[in-house]
Amino acid sequence: MIRILVLRAPGTNCDEETARALREAGACVDVIHTNKLVKREVDLFQYHVLVLPGGFSYGDRVRAGAIWAKKLRAHIGDMLLRYAEEGRPILGICNGFQVLVELGLLPGWESSLEPQAALAPNTSARFEARWVYLRYEGSERCIFTRDIPRGAVLRMPVAHSEGRFLLAHDEDLSRLISNGQLVFRYALPDGRPAEGAYPFNPNGSLFDIAGICNPKGTVLGLMPHPERAVYSWQLPESASSNLEGASVYADGWPIFASMVRYIDENIA
Amino acid sequence: MPLFKARIEIWLKEGLVDAEGQTVKEALNDLGYPIMAARVGKVYQLIIEAVDKKAAEKTIDELCRRLLANPVKDRYYFEVSRY
Numbered sequence: 637m638i639r640i641l642v643l644r645a646p647g648t649n650c651d652e653e654t655a656r657a658l659r660e661a662g663a664c665v666d667v668i669h670t671n672k673l674v675k676r677e678v679d680l681f682q683y684h685v686l687v688l689p690g691g692f693s694y695g696d697r698v699r700a701g702a703i704w705a706k707k708l709r710a711h712i713g714d715m716l717l718r719y720a721e722e723g724r725p726i727l728g729i730c731n732g733f734q735v736l737v738e739l740g741l742l743p744g745w746e747s748s749l750e751p752q753a754a755l756a757p758n759t760s761a762r763f764e765a766r767w768v769y770l771r772y773e774g775s776e777r778c779i780f781t782r783d784i785p786r787g788a789v790l791r792m793p794v795a796h797s798e799g800r801f802l803l804a805h806d807e808d809l810s811r812l813i814s815n816g817q818l819v820f821r822y823a824l825p826d827g828r829p830a831e832g833a834y835p836f837n838p839n840g841s842l843f844d845i846a847g848i849c850n851p852k853g854t855v856l857g858l859m860p861h862p863e864r865a866v867y868s869w870q871l872p873e874s875a876s877s878n879l880e881g882a883s884v885y886a887d888g889w890p891i892f893a894s895m896v897r898y899i900d901e902n903i904a
Numbered sequence: 905m906p907l908f909k910a911r912i913e914i915w916l917k918e919g920l921v922d923a924e925g926q927t928v929k930e931a932l933n934d935l936g937y938p939i940m941a942a943r944v945g946k947v948y949q950l951i952i953e954a955v956d957k958k959a960a961e962k963t964i965d966e967l968c969r970r971l972l973a974n975p976v977k978d979r980y981y982f983e984v985s986r987y
Binding site: 698752753757759760761803804840 | 916923927976977978
């Protein structure tokens with residue numbers, strides 16, 4: 637049985653739909669509060685995958701994801717680093733991505749928990765809640781996207797104030813690309829990169845970056861919400877069509893399905 | 905140990921678009937003020953116990969890097985004085 641830990645914190649609000657998507661993919665999911673993990677009431681290593689869901693942990697105080705990241709670092713930093721270094725998958729969605737960046741687990745270039753990137757406030761200076769087009773860049777090692785054909789255009793919603801991906805140095809972008817760590821870019825409806833055009837690139841992200849993985853391909857973080865695009869009835873046009881009850885999957889589904897299949901084939 | 909007061913400012917690095925600052929500038933321009941640029945930062949006030957001012961400054965610098973600022977995108981400044 638594939639066991640997945642969806643970690644909650646004060647202010648997370650996407651834990652249940654994320655757990656539902658993972659259960660739909662066949663995993664056994666526990667939704668557990670950070671405090672239990674910090675107090676060692678739960679053993680992280682009994683789970684095949686760690687998922688940090690979206691939300692507004694600790695009220696987005698200081699910076700989105702900062703408090704949750706530093707709390708994890710202070711109490712179980714070494715454990716998290718070991719978990720990632722052993723190649724155990726970690727998925728961070730939206731606020732979860734912000735936490736992985738604050739922890740330095742993404743881009744994951746150093747064996748430390750110092751940030752090497754940032755998710756800065758959107759250039760629109762507001763909360764962006766809208767459907768976006770994502771272009772899958774074809775990251776070969778990424779275990780979360782094996783079911784997605786290279787160049788595919790996916791639709792998922794974003795909902796965040798701090799999603800402008802930035803790197804510390806100019807040369808870091810080419811490193812990200814040559815390592816195959818670029819996973820999703822914001823795109824135009826035809827799949828060409830948005831090249832910063834608003835609202836296709838909703839936040840002003842460098843190189844239209846929406847999601848990246850670590851060099852191993854086992855840690856993925858993305859700002860869009862795949863768990864809000866698992867079923868076709870979650871799509872915006874379903875309100876005006878007769879999709880209710882249809883069990884057709886939407887574009888967020890393969891991320892969960894690919895990862896669960898990877899665990900099934902390689903680990904569990 | 906003596907107490908010190910630290911006043912810390914966190915700013916988005918120069919060169920990065922400060923969208924909130926831009927919005928403030930435009931709103932002030934609408935009101936007729938000749939504002940040419942605006943940036944928005946965050947101020948923290950901390951009271952810290954330390955053996956002396958130098959030690960307090962060292963700790964403040966460290967905690968800025970570890971929590972209050974993400975050095976990838978933020979710059980920080982601080983002043984420490986006896987509380």
